[in-house]
Structure formats: C-alpha cells, structure tokens
Amino acid sequence: MLKVPDHQVAGHQAGHGHPGPLIDDSGRFYKPLQDDDRGAIEAAFYTSFSSNTRVPDHIRRFFPVFYGTKLLEASDGSGQWPHLVLEDVVSGLSHPSVMDVKIGSRTWYPEASEDYIQRCFMKDRKTSSLDLGFRISGLQLYGSEESGLWKPDRKLVQHLSADEVRVVLKKFVSSNSPVDPNLNPDCSFASSVYGGSSGILAQLLELKSWFEDQTIYHLNSCSVLMVYDKKKELKGESSDAKVKLIDFAHVTEGNGIIDHNFVGGLCSLIKFISGILTSPDECTTKACFAEL
Numbered sequence: 001m002l003k004v005p006d007h008q009v010a011g012h013q014a015g016h017g018h019p020g021p022l023i024d025d026s027g028r029f030y031k032p033l034q035d036d037d038r039g040a041i042e043a044a045f046y047t048s049f050s051s052n053t054r055v056p057d058h059i060r061r062f063f064p065v066f067y068g069t070k071l072l073e074a075s076d077g078s079g080q081w082p083h084l085v086l087e088d089v090v091s092g093l094s095h096p097s098v099m100d101v102k103i104g105s106r107t108w109y110p111e112a113s114e115d116y117i118q119r120c121f122m123k124d125r126k127t128s129s130l131d132l133g134f135r136i137s138g139l140q141l142y143g144s145e146e147s148g149l150w151k152p153d154r155k156l157v158q159h160l161s162a163d164e165v166r167v168v169l170k171k172f173v174s175s176n177s178p179v180d181p182n183l184n185p186d187c188s189f190a191s192s193v194y195g196g197s198s199g200i201l202a203q204l205l206e207l208k209s210w211f212e213d214q215t216i217y218h219l220n221s222c223s224v225l226m227v228y229d230k231k232k233e234l235k236g237e238s239s240d241a242k243v244k245l246i247d248f249a250h251v252t253e254g255n256g257i258i259d260h261n262f263v264g265g266l267c268s269l270i271k272f273i274s275g276i277l278t279s280p281d282e283c284t285t286k287a288c289f290a291e292l
C-alpha cells in the first residue's frame with residue numbers, strides 16, 4: 001500500500017498543483033518526477049550514477065539505491081504520474097530523527113536560467129547558506145512520549161545563525177526535550193551518532209575525501225540527509241546512523257573540475273559536527289534556544 005511519508009522534512013509536498021512523494025511497506029520511496037527539466041535531470045543522474053564504474057562502491061552506499069522509474073497514481077489525486085523509485089532511507093526506523101542539510105554556499109549554477117539564478121541568489125543570501133556554506137532545510141526528531149515529534153518551522157531553521165545551527169545540531173543528538181528553551185541539549189548521543197568509526201562524522205569525512213578528487217559531477221543544490229533511530233539510542237542499542245545524499249535535480253557535469261562549492265559546504269558541516277564532539281559541553285546561550 002502506498003502512503004504519504006510522515007518522515008519527509010523538506011522539499012515539495014503534495015499540493016499547489018504538484019504531487020508529493022510516496023512510500024510503501026517494502027522500503028521504497030517514490031519521488032514524483034518534476035515536470036520540467038528538473039525531473040529529467042534527476043532521472044538522468046540516477047541512471048548515469050547507477051552504471052558509472054568510476055564511482056567506487058564505498059561511495060555508492062551514500063546514495064539511495066535506484067530502482068528505475070514507474071507510473072503511479074499521484075499523491076494529490078491528479079492521475080498517473082512518473083515517479084523515481086528509490087530506497088527509502090528511513091524505512092524500518094521506529095522513531096526516525098532526520099535532518100536535511102542543503103550543501104553549498106550557492107545553490108545556483110551558471111547553466112541555470114537567469115530567473116532561477118536570481119531566486120537562488122536571494123535564498124542563499126537570506127538563509128545561512130552564504131555564511132555557513134550550508135543551510136538546514138528541515139528536520140524532525142522525537143522529544144518524548146509527552147511532547148512527541150519535534151518538526152520546527154522549515155523557514156525558521158533555514159535562517160539560523162552559526163550559534164543557532166550549532167544548537168540544532170546538538171539537539172539532534174540529545175535525549176532531553178528539544179522544545180524546552182531552558183534546557184541545554186545534553187548531547188548524550190553525540191558520541192554514538194556523530195562519533196565512532198562508522199558514525200556520521202566518519203561518513204562525512206569519507207565522502208569529503210572522494211569529493212576532493214572526483215570531477216565527474218557537480219551536485220548543485222543537493223542535500224545531505226542524516227538519519228538515525230532515536231528509540232534505539234534511548235534503549236542503548238546501535239541506531240545505525242546514516243548519511244545519504246539526495247536531490248539531484250540540478251546536477252551538472254564536472255568537466256574535470258572539482259565541485260568546490262560542495263566540498264566547501266561539506267567541510268563547514270564537518271567542522272560544526274566535530275566541534276560538538278570535541279566540546280559537547282560548550283555553553284550555549286539561552287537566546288539561541290528561544291528562537292526555536
């Protein structure tokens with residue numbers, strides 16, 4: 001049975017004349033192809049990437065598995081619509097904590113239309129992208145049985161300062177309530193989710209070392225999705241923290257040049273996360289929580 005995912009944290013949702021993603025019980029995520037160049041570019045990227053022998057296997061695991069495209073009844077009831085069939089990277093998690101981080105200080109690229117460049121330019125300048133090299137596009141995490149799911153306003157999280165971004169990255173790996181402005185995030189899962197030989201930081205560093213060298217693709221406006229199961233962390237079990245790259249609607253050819261916009265953003269995100277691991281107790285001002 002297909003259903004609308006409640007774990008979607010950013011991107012287009014059903015409404016305003018276009019369908020949104022769907023999931024099924026077998027762990028697949030169906031992303032509607034956008035009906036302009038973006039759909040064709042993303043489908044072409046997945047097709048090229050899946051068969052590109054220059055992509056090492058240890059890097060391939062950071063991308064959702066691609067199962068082709070399929071015509072499906074659109075989630076907004078508008079009829080049959082082509083969808084990308086992808087691995088649902090959140091499937092099987094009971095209390096999924098999910099954060100979508102759009103990488104790059106600029107989301108525009110020279111090949112785009114002038115109108116698109118102008119829109120991106122304004123968004124990059126107004127959000128944290130220009131200052132930090134990335135912006136949090138959206139997130140969700142479980143607070144507690146009482147407070148339930150915390151899904152802060154997307155527009156708010158995109159515009160945070162460096163201090164506020166640090167707070168959100170701390171909340172993401174904390175056991176205490178994310179909604180209480182008087183609580184300093186305890187970072188009790190930082191070492192298991194961000195740290196360790198297979199944690200999020202190690203995965204980001206592995207990606208970085210490939211992106212410092214690869215010149216095949218430029219991942220414009222692409223996101224890092226960070227995912228783990230908070231329920232497992234609360235029970236002291238391994239939560240299989242994962243990093244996946246998503247959203248390839250603006251990929252262009254690298255033409256022998258490294259994707260320095262992506263590498264820069266990744267380095268900046270890495271610096272924030274490694275700072276939390278080395279100084280989890282660093283005092284965070286109350287003003288930062290109040291905003292959220």
Ligand SMILES: O=P(O)(O)O[C@@H]1[C@@H](OP(=O)(O)O)[C@H](OP(=O)(O)O)[C@H](O)[C@H](OP(=O)(O)O)[C@H]1OP(=O)(O)O
Pocket residue numbers: 010011012038102123137154221223247249250
């Ligand atoms: O429609 P909006 O204003 O929500 O903007 C979309 C963005 O949402 P956000 O600015 O983060 O709230 C959205 O960003 P996210 O994927 O949510 O991070 C995309 O940038 C989307 O453009 P495209 O599909 O990548 O070409 C953007 O869609 P377009 O405006 O380019 O259609």
Ligand SMILES: Nc1ncnc2c1ncn2[C@@H]1O[C@H](COP(=O)(O)OP(=O)(O)O)[C@@H](O)[C@H]1O
Pocket residue numbers: 007008009010011012013021029031064086087088089090098100138223225246247248249
């Ligand atoms: N393969 C996937 N598995 C699970 N969730 C996904 C997957 N791809 C995307 N998502 C969810 O959908 C959101 C939007 O995806 P994205 O590809 O960025 O769409 P858009 O092109 O509309 O911006 C992400 O923030 C994430 O929550």
